[in-house]
Amino acid sequence: MLITTNAIVLSKLRFRDNDLIIKCYTQEKGVVSFLLRGVLKGKKGSSKIAYFQLLSQLQLVLTYKSGRSLQSIKETKLNYLYSSLHTNVLKSSIVMFLSEVLSNTLQEEEQNETLYSYLEHTLLWLDAQSEFANFHLLFLLKLTKYLGFYPDTSNIDAAYFNLYEGKFEMKSSNKYTISGENLILLKQLLGTTFDALPSIKINAKQRQSFLSMILLYFELHLGSFKTPKSLQVFNQVFS
Structure with a gap:
């Protein structure tokens, strides 16, 4: 048909x-x-x-x-x-990286209007921006909402986040529990929007550390997820 x-x-x-x-x-x-x-x-x-x-x-x-x-x-x-997504070197690196992540995570033949709308509008937002160094971090974090493992924020003031359980905890319970800079940034990103993203200032080392953490989060919750082949090149571009 x-x-x-x-x-x-x-x-x-x-x-x-x-x-x-x-x-x-x-x-x-x-x-x-x-x-x-x-x-x-x-x-x-x-x-x-x-x-x-x-x-x-x-x-x-x-x-x-x-x-x-x-x-x-x-x-x-x-x-x-697009006005810049395929012509701006930094944006095209984001495109290459995120397309690999999406190809890896989106597998099923079923309609999901809300997920499609999310992808459509965030890509248009990126195309229009001049400040976007942290875009991929918030994009991946918010993507987990549509994939079924968005962090449980009910105890967000706790001192640790358990990647395996997807929730904040008062004490470290396993090797997948995070604290420190990654925890601070996670809380910041959970409380922000794409339009407010430029106000979050982090350096290249912090950005790479958080990206490694969120890719591990994907791996723990999606059995078939593999680390993107483009990750090394992507990190070099944004270092």
């Missing part, structure tokens, strides 16, 4: 000589993968590839067949033309 849906590009993979496999998070069907035949051949194909940059926001008309692992796209158009 034909379905028209908004979609965000999560990954692209070369297949055979001239084909691409594109994975998208769609508004109507959740995660869907597509086979684009012949797009790496000739100028006509290269114009199609331009649509499928990582985290691009598209409108797709697709021929959807339930149970098929690779669907086919009938029509593609841009929903938004």
Whole structure:
């Protein structure tokens, strides 16, 4: 059947000589993968590839067949033309890193309107900003709300946070309990919005430490999660 849906590009993979496999998070069907035949051949194909940059926001008309692992796209158009997300070096590094995280964490073929809206609006926010060094930290933290393991803030004044349990505690109970700078920053980020994010000032070392912590948090709560391959390059860019 034909379905028209908004979609965000999560990954692209070369297949055979001239084909691409594109994975998208769609508004109507959740995660869907597509086979684009012949797009790496000739100028006509290269114009199609331009649509499928990582985290691009598209409108797709697709021929959807339930149970098929690779669907086919009938029509593609841009929903938004980013002004800086793919041209600013720092922002494109964030895009590469977050697309890998999202491709890793979003697996299921099911509709989730609130998650789609979150991705759509936060990417547009990032595209419009000139101060965004901590964007990925708040993005990942708030993403846990849609993935089902957002920190329990009912005891937020406690001196420790248990990554394994996802809650604040009065004492250290296991090796996954954090305190110190990471705890302070966690509490700050839990109490802020994207618009207020520039007011949180941390250095590169603190940023990397907190990122390592939140990726461990993902790993503890998502059995299939793997540390992104782009992490090392990403940290170098933001050091």
